[in-house]
Amino acid sequence: MKIIVQIIGWFLGFSWETVQEPETESNDIMDQPLLGVGDEYISLGDGCSGLFCTGATGSGKSSSVGLQVIMNLLNHGLSGLVLTVKSEEIEVWQKAAAKCGRTEDLIIFGKDHHRFNFLAYESASPSGAGLTENVVTLLLAVLGSGAEKKGGSDTYWTHAQKQLIRNILDLLQLSGQEVTVSNMLQVVNSAAQSGEEVFIEEWRQESFCFACLEQIESTDGKARDKSTTAIYWLKEFPNLSERTRSIVVSSLTSLLDSFARGVLAELFSTTTTFTPEDSFEGKIIVLALDAHTYKDIGIKAQCLFKMIWQRATERRRITAETKPVFLYNDESQFFYIKEGRQDMMWQTTCRGLRVITVSLTQSISNYLAVIGSNHDEIFSYIGNLRNKVFLANGNHKQNEWAAKSIGQTEQWKLSINGNDKGQGGYSLGQQFMFDVPLIEMQRLKMGTAKNDYLVEGIVQTPGKVWEASGKNWVKTTFKQTQL
Ligand SMILES: Nc1ncnc2c1ncn2[C@@H]1O[C@H](COP(=O)(O)OP(=O)(O)OP(=O)(O)O)[C@@H](O)[C@H]1O
Ligand SMILES: [Mg+2]
Numbered sequence: 001m002k003i004i005v006q007i008i009g010w011f012l013g014f015s016w017e018t019v020q021e022p023e024t025e026s027n028d029i030m031d032q033p034l035l036g037v038g039d040e041y042i043s044l045g046d047g048c049s050g051l052f053c054t055g056a057t058g059s060g061k062s063s064s065v066g067l068q069v070i071m072n073l074l075n076h077g078l079s080g081l082v083l084t085v086k087s088e089e090i091e092v093w094q095k096a097a098a099k100c101g102r103t104e105d106l107i108i109f110g111k112d113h114h115r116f117n118f119l120a121y122e123s124a125s126p127s128g129a130g131l132t133e134n135v136v137t138l139l140l141a142v143l144g145s146g147a148e149k150k151g152g153s154d155t156y157w158t159h160a161q162k163q164l165i166r167n168i169l170d171l172l173q174l175s176g177q178e179v180t181v182s183n184m185l186q187v188v189n190s191a192a193q194s195g196e197e198v199f200i201e202e203w204r205q206e207s208f209c210f211a212c213l214e215q216i217e218s219t220d221g222k223a224r225d226k227s228t229t230a231i232y233w234l235k236e237f238p239n240l241s242e243r244t245r246s247i248v249v250s251s252l253t254s255l256l257d258s259f260a261r262g263v264l265a266e267l268f269s270t271t272t273t274f275t276p277e278d279s280f281e282g283k284i285i286v287l288a289l290d291a292h293t294y295k296d297i298g299i300k301a302q303c304l305f306k307m308i309w310q311r312a313t314e315r316r317r318i319t320a321e322t323k324p325v326f327l328y329n330d331e332s333q334f335f336y337i338k339e340g341r342q343d344m345m346w347q348t349t350c351r352g353l354r355v356i357t358v359s360l361t362q363s364i365s366n367y368l369a370v371i372g373s374n375h376d377e378i379f380s381y382i383g384n385l386r387n388k389v390f391l392a393n394g395n396h397k398q399n400e401w402a403a404k405s406i407g408q409t410e411q412w413k414l415s416i417n418g419n420d421k422g423q424g425g426y427s428l429g430q431q432f433m434f435d436v437p438l439i440e441m442q443r444l445k446m447g448t449a450k451n452d453y454l455v456e457g458i459v460q461t462p463g464k465v466w467e468a469s470g471k472n473w474v475k476t477t478f479k480q481t482q483l
Pocket of ligand 1 (some may be wrong): 043055056058059060061063064288362447448449455480481482
């Protein structure tokens with residue numbers, strides 16, 4: 001039947017086959033295909049070690065590798081988290097879910113009725129670190145996400161930001177105030193701006209920060225915490241240098257401000273209709289806060305949710321029967337969380353956590369630009385995304401890195417030296433050469449009608465020998481498909 005449909009399709013000039021469907025006889029969910037590679041495939045179990053796909057813009061990442069992976073994840077009943085950069089990605093997931101009978105499982109956060117109050121969730125979180133530490137690391141991670149530079153030594157600013165956030169949260173909790181975004185803003189916006197202001201009656205009368213300080217006097221216990229918090233707000237914060245205070249305060253308040261007004265306030269600071277844990281029970285949470293529509297704050301909001309979700313995956317109880325969950329990010333460099341090496345460290349544990357991370361990006365240069373100077377962190381992170389798919393690329397750094405990671409073997413090389421009078425000679429020598437030369441990466445087919453919708457790629461999986469090549473890498477073809 002499949003053949004007949006294909007033949008009719010050929011006559012009509014298009015392909016009716018929407019995805020490659022590698023077959024397996026095993027019933028084990030971990031043995032089911034994530035990505036077909038010729039007659040073989042990368043399984044869902046393999047996928048728990050991560051899938052990293054690179055290719056120039058327009059090389060076919062999203063429409064071939066990406067779409068096939070999406071269809072396989074959905075067809076095998078998996079659930080997880082989807083981060084988005086382009087607004088059309090949301091439609092792709094909606095169409096794919098409809099095709100796989102999974103529409104009911106979609107939570108399109110940002111476009112439907114769903115709400116998630118992140119501070120209320122963190123307050124109720126069973127994680128052992130406590131609300132203050134949880135929120136401090138979360139907000140620091142979000143502040144440090146993206147390519148933002150703080151304007152000096154990272155350690156210095158991070159320390160100052162950490163102290164500020166910690167003291168806001170401690171003051172609210174010690175004074176019995178609710179931890180909300182607007183209360184956090186009120187504390188910092190009403191804090192004394194100089195050592196002298198602390199002694200001005202008018203400030204004391206009007207400051208929310210001072211009112212909280214007065215309240216902590218009347219509550220019981222935690223004497224040391226109270227005195228540390230009071231010293232910070234009455235002495236340390238007012239005496240910070242003007243420049244430090246303005247940088248540290250403005251980056252935090254501009255972030256909190258985004259969550260205190262408009263659509264993000266509605267989404268993140270009101271009620272809660274779903275939690276990250278829903279994605280462990282069959283739901284697919286699509287963060288429809290794409291960069292096209294929401295710009296930088298959309299990315300920051302997604303990083304915030306991603307980190308909360310990552311922590312939830314660490315609390316999930318895993319047994320031999322536990323189905324994997326997925327984290328799908330196209331244009332993944334946008335969502336890399338460098339603060340505290342969050343993503344690098346989390347990725348090292350994904351196999352045990354049964355999380356399939358799928359990251360699509362143009363090149364490693366995108367990541368290196370985000371991380372700044374600490375390149376080793378990125379190489380470690382990407383190294384832990386074990387399954388690599390390299391599509392056509394013109395980025396030399398990317399091609400060189402890909403060629404090096406695929407490897408070199410000793411090969412025979414014929415050298416001929418001579419002139420036009422026929423004098424000269426030849427030699428045959430052995431030397432180490434790249435298994436896949438850099439130029440080959442530029443010659444791979446990039447899909448579209450011109451190439452019969454075929455996208456060529458090199459798949460590399462350390463520790464696995466592909467039958468088709470007898471090596472740990474194989475050149476293959478993916479179909480560009482449409483929903
Ligand atoms: N099913 C399809 N049939 C024909 N052409 C397609 C199809 N899907 C995508 N294309 C075209 O193929 C090209 C590559 O598609 P795709 O969006 O997958 O590239 P990409 O590698 O994800 O690029 P980017 O890095 O810009 O996201 C695009 O120019 C697109 O217009
Ligand atoms: Mg794409």
